[in-house]
Structures are given as C-alpha cells and as structure tokens.
Amino acid sequence: MLNIEGVTKQYNKLDTAVDNLSLRVLPGEIYGFLGPNGAGKSTTIKLITGMYPVDFGSITINNFDIKYNTIKAKQSLGYVPDTPNFFLHLKGIEYLNFLKDVYAVPQERCVNTIMTLATKFNMLHALEDFIQNYSHGMRKKIQIMGSLLHNPRVWVLDEPLNGLDPKAVFTLKELMREHAEKGNAVLFSTHMLETAEHICDKIGIINNGVKIFDGVMQEVRNAMQSEVSLEKLFMELTKNDNDTD
Structure with a gap:
C-alpha cells in the first residue's frame, strides 16, 4: 500500500536528512512513525507527498510511484501537515469544496462526508467562518476533514494530535482505526508515545535519518526481554541522540 525502498534525501553532501530508509505500511495497518526532533520524520513525509524530490530510492503509494506516476499517487494519498496554517483566506466550507473539486469527489458523497466529520469534530458551526479566525485546533480539524474527503487508500498524518483537545484526539484515533479497518493504510508521526503504543x-x-527499528511492539519487547513501555524502549533506542529542539 505504502512502500518506501532505499530512500535517501540529502540537502547537501554533508547533510543527509534521510539515509537509505525502507519501510512498508500494509492494508489494514496503522503505522506509528517515531523519532526525536530533527530525526527525519517530517522530511520523510514530505518525500511521500512529493513535496520534496527523492534523491535515491523509490516511494510507491497504492502501487503508483510518486516520481513517475505523481498524479495517480497523490490521488491515492490523504495528507495532514504538522502546521495547519494554510488557505487562511477561505471559509472552512470553501476549503472543503475546493478539495472536492481537486479530487473530483461526487457532490452527494462530499456533503455526507462533510456532515459526518463536522459533527464528529464539533465543527458544523464553524464551516461558514474564515479559517484565519479558527483556533489552532480548529485549523487542524478542518485539514483532517479535508484529507478524508476523497477516501484515500493511504492516509499520512504529520504530528496530527498536536493542538487537539482530548475529545478530538479520541475522535481522530477512532477515525484512524476505522480507516485502516476498511483495508487502507495509515501512517502518522507523533511524539505521544503512549498513544502510539495503544x-x-x-x-x-x-x-539521524536512519531507521533503527521497524516492527510490532511485541517484537521490541522480545528483543529487550522485558515487558516495558514504548516510552522506555524509545529512550533506550535513541539514548545516543544529541539533537536539540
């Protein structure tokens, strides 16, 4: 569903942001993408979306190569950026209708999806307001809603929980599970390790741009020979990290 093979991204010869990264997210999976600040998570996600070109390796989304079948790949992708400060001059409903046209979503399906998601996120009252007047959390909610309008096969979210209230966090986790259970793939980056664990x-x-673990939680615990939390495992695996905020 989402396949990253030997991907490297260099900003210059001395700065390798992503180093020979390979990972797969299969249909029905929620994949938590973790790492310290500056580890390469957001760069990887921007490579997946096609915002940054891949220097070496390949990325396929729903069997479409992001480099050679860019439009088809992006049509299969739903993306929630870490910073929700986009399209501020539009009203919430205008932003959603714009995405409806971009992805050629049928009108009736679009209306039903908007009503369902706006109700779940308590955003019905805000659809006619300008996004620039939204709080950070409301901007994140409208972007989450927009990313699901076309029912993407691969849903990628960059730090989606930041700025959301507890009810919205719960709703988003439910949506991620529902989306995966439909046979789609979900990848999200987060610093909220307890949430990722569950x-x-x-x-x-x-x-530092290098994948140091890829697997299920039980595999990590078996390797460490103890029933410990993801937080402790994360600290152990990244204990040599010297990155700062």
Whole structure:
C-alpha cells in the first residue's frame, strides 16, 4: 500500500536528512512513525507527498510511484501537515469544496462526508467562518476533514494530535482505526508515545535519518526481554541522540 525502498534525501553532501530508509505500511495497518526532533520524520513525509524530490530510492503509494506516476499517487494519498496554517483566506466550507473539486469527489458523497466529520469534530458551526479566525485546533480539524474527503487508500498524518483537545484526539484515533479497518493504510508521526503504543499495529523509529527499528511492539519487547513501555524502549533506542529542539 505504502512502500518506501532505499530512500535517501540529502540537502547537501554533508547533510543527509534521510539515509537509505525502507519501510512498508500494509492494508489494514496503522503505522506509528517515531523519532526525536530533527530525526527525519517530517522530511520523510514530505518525500511521500512529493513535496520534496527523492534523491535515491523509490516511494510507491497504492502501487503508483510518486516520481513517475505523481498524479495517480497523490490521488491515492490523504495528507495532514504538522502546521495547519494554510488557505487562511477561505471559509472552512470553501476549503472543503475546493478539495472536492481537486479530487473530483461526487457532490452527494462530499456533503455526507462533510456532515459526518463536522459533527464528529464539533465543527458544523464553524464551516461558514474564515479559517484565519479558527483556533489552532480548529485549523487542524478542518485539514483532517479535508484529507478524508476523497477516501484515500493511504492516509499520512504529520504530528496530527498536536493542538487537539482530548475529545478530538479520541475522535481522530477512532477515525484512524476505522480507516485502516476498511483495508487502507495509515501512517502518522507523533511524539505521544503512549498513544502510539495503544493504537499502532506497527511502529518505526528513525534517528539521524536512519531507521533503527521497524516492527510490532511485541517484537521490541522480545528483543529487550522485558515487558516495558514504548516510552522506555524509545529512550533506550535513541539514548545516543544529541539533537536539540
């Protein structure tokens, strides 16, 4: 569903942001993408979306190569960025209708999806307001809603929980599970390790651009020979990290 093979991204010869990264997210999986600040998570996600070109390796989304079948790949992708400060000059409903046109979503299906998601996120009252007047959390909610309008086969979210209230966090976790159970793939980056531990089918940990773990939680515990939390495991695996905020 989402396949990253030997991907490398260099900003210059001395700065390798992502180093020979390979990972797969299969249909029905929620994949938690973890790492310290500056580890390469957001760069990887921007490579998946096609915002950054891949220097070496390949990325396929729903069997479409992001480099050679860019449009088809992006049509299969739903993306929630870490910073929700986009399209501020539009009203919430205008933003959603714009995405409806971009992805050629049928009108009736679009209306039903908007009503369902706006109700879940308590956003019905805000659809006619300008996004620039939204709080950070409301901007994140409208982008989550927009990312699901076309029912993407691969849903990628970059730090989606930041700025959301507890009810919205619960709703988003439910949506991620529902989306995966329909046979889709979900990848999200987060620093909320407890949430990742409970919701993810698989986790990957990246540090200094290099993948240092990829598997299910039980595999990590078996390797460590103890029933410990993901937080403790994460700290152990990244204990040599010297990155700062």
